[in-house]
Amino acid sequence: MATKLLDVQDVLPPPIPAPAGVRRRSHLAQLESEAIFIMREVAAQFERPVLLFSGGKDSIVLVRLARKAFWPGKSPFPLLHVDTGHNFPEVIEFRDRLAAEVGADLVVRRVQDSIDRGRVVEETGPHASRNAMQTVTLLDALAELRADAAMGGARRDEEKARAKERVFSHRDRFGQWDPRNQRPELWSLYNGRKAPGEHFRVFPISNWTEMDVWQYIAAERIPLPSLYFAHRREVVDRGGVLYARSPWVPLLPGERYEEREVRFRTVGDATCTGAVESSAATLDEIIREIAGTRLTERGATRADDQRSEAAMEDRKRHGYF
């Protein structure tokens, strides 16, 4: 067993037990039951499902839910991480420890390998990002693993285009999503039937909001990478987005690094994931901060969505997460 992950025991009050005799469960319990139900459907309906693991809080929550869904057995899903090569070292370290702790197979596929093999051409310039290239690496990895379902931690509250995505989202042979032609999804009957070569993306926490995720992390005392908590770090302020100092974010003329107290609300690729100024060092403080915040998590820190109003929709059509 690896070293104990970040201990949040002392920063949290004990979870509030559901009052005895109450037959309607709390919203978190309802969301958890739904997510577990969906994961069990995935395990039953597909042959080689994988769990897309980014190291971010949403996929960490998925790992927890998968553990609960199949307890006392082991989760049947290998973890697939598409590594842009621009990840924060803390996240990579956390990923490896978590996979070891839950005993899951961890498969890492690198965007760098796709570049080396000529599958994609690297963007250049100050705003260069490997975010879009992940799609190719991901689709190649799914084909290599012959995965017929890939679970992700996307939520419908994140972005307009996602509001209409199904829980079981069908992808054609080229990994593409057709928003005009989605299967109707009724009650809790999830249709995972498909032709050979096609696959599904499945989103067990579709109905969760960012707040639900944080509340669940707090209630379940789920350890997170330290990036999520306030810490001092050298950042560069670029158009209101704070980028962490890293070899992949070269300074532009006139820019300089400064040390600030920041935390990350999502922990994607370092070239397009910004930090926010914050002093929230515990889950409790983070929840309070989010409750009062006036920016959605993607809007605050994801440079890739700001490229155009329909940015997300375009990427999704091509098989993005």
Added chain:
Amino acid sequence: MLTTADPREPLQTDLLRFSTAGSVDDGKSTLIGRLLYDTKSIFQDQMDALEAASRRRGEEGVNLALLTDGLRAEREQNITIDVAYRYFAAPRRKFIIADTPGHVQYTRNMVTGASTAELAVVLVDARKGVLTQSRRHGFISTLLQIPHVVVAVNKMDLVDYDERVYRGIVAEYREFAEKLDVQNLTFIPISALDGDNVVTKSGRMPWYHGGTLLHHLENVNVGGSRNLVDFRFPVQYVIRPHQDFRGFAGRVASGTVAPGEEVVVLPTGRSARVRSVETADGPLAEAVAGDSVVLTLDDEVDVGRGDMIVRRMNLPRVSNRFEAIVCWMAEQPLCPSAPYVLMHTSRQVKAFVSRIVYRIDVDTLHRDEVGSFGLNDIGRVEITTVAPVFFDAYAQNQATGSFILVDPFTNVTVAAGMIRGEIRTAEEVFGREEPAGRAVSPGAVWQEWNVSRERREERLGHAAAVLWFTGLSGSGKSTLARELEERLFGAGCRTMLLDGDQLRHGLCGDLGFGAADRQENVRRAGEVARLFFEQGSLVLCTFVSPFREDRERVRALIPEGRFYEVFVDCDLDTCRRRDPKGLYGKAARGEIVHFTGISSPYEAPEEPEITARTDAHTVEEMVEAILRRLREDGIVS
């Protein structure tokens, strides 16, 4: 986000799912935008994007409606086209909105949105009154059994907040709703644009004393409609980490379960006791509807995905034929002879739509006879599955009463269905120990008739029907039936007359007169009648058929309204006197055993469609009476 809630007590918050539907310009998007905005669920960056988009479109102020339109196509066409899910929170509840368009071409989207909703918000434009789309949404909400309906009378600002306009709409909608059996109906006058009575109480409508829309959403007592009585546990997955643990993972579909309870597993019928109700957080003393748990049993019973664990004294229906209301969701029309995959709880079985009963016009609520369903059609059908399914009526139990049909070739979901109940066969009515449905040879798969009865009837110019004449030997069944057939045939109808003696030459020549053989004789007669019926004929059958049970079995083969049990009633003495075949004489001499009326009972029909008293009326009078009845029922003209 949970801006107004106390984040320290997240676990006390409840979750309510509701649906909205509206047509272009009812103000639905504005209303949702308003709910999100006034509960502070819109963030600064969304707000900035909204302002920018509003400006680009040359609108003054922010257009809250832009907040909730999703895909590019909709942005271009300015309409909402799919089900979109939206989230907001108030102190006591979190909400999931299933937001759907209201036009008739999006009926399927409304059905989808309604399928998970516990409450429906029906929008009415105060200037326009109760239009078709509001009725349609109301109808679909009732069809999907949404227990609470809120009618939001919007754009009150455009009618000067006039109470009379509001009252008029309330009265109009109530009248419509009476036809629908809506459980809880609430009306709220609002202005989505200005926010009156949405989240904050309006000062401009002092005559309205009710709460705001949000107040209602937060306080309405939901959950009363959940089924906490009938325990149903469809098994999703078997968890077997090692030799000593075998657990059945699933979500309690309805009812509750606790350790120690006696259960049975369907379809095997094996019984066991619940040893424990497990979760990763520890065992539970009780699990209730909606909980995802793992059950362990005290016995090594064989259980797999698709099985259902239930209580011994509270079983669901088990049948391979049932009636349902379906909504057709695919461009490809329903094909009555095509195989579909029926997905129901955790089970998938092959199925056919064995009969289309009628289509419902969602706007007028009229029933139309049709041969197929196209996209967005809703109607009543009979479904036959190749293996039995375990279900309850949707009205009692949504989780075990709902299903989808999937095209096995394209894998697309083509229909959503709500089970009304099983098709009752005589076996079920009389509790005989026989498999449900008719006898089927092993491996035989039902195919619909090549030319449908409806088409045949159309050509013949009259409907098909079966008239089953029952009565004592000598009561006058044959005389009456022969005369009636002459009249019908003379009028140009296609007819056929089957009588006992004919069938006993040939088809039933292997049968005697013992109880079992008599039963089989009637069964074959019924099946033959059914074949002629499907061929469009008016089939007249004269059989003593003394046992109610056997007659009911025949009745079950023929659609309702097309089977006439004709009780040919005549007192025994008159029959004996007539004795056309000399049988009473033989029976009296003991030459015939089991002779009906003498040494074997005759069970008179309890509720025959027609009674003919041959000892009181002439044949002519009785024939006229029967013809009149057939005309009244629209069988012949």
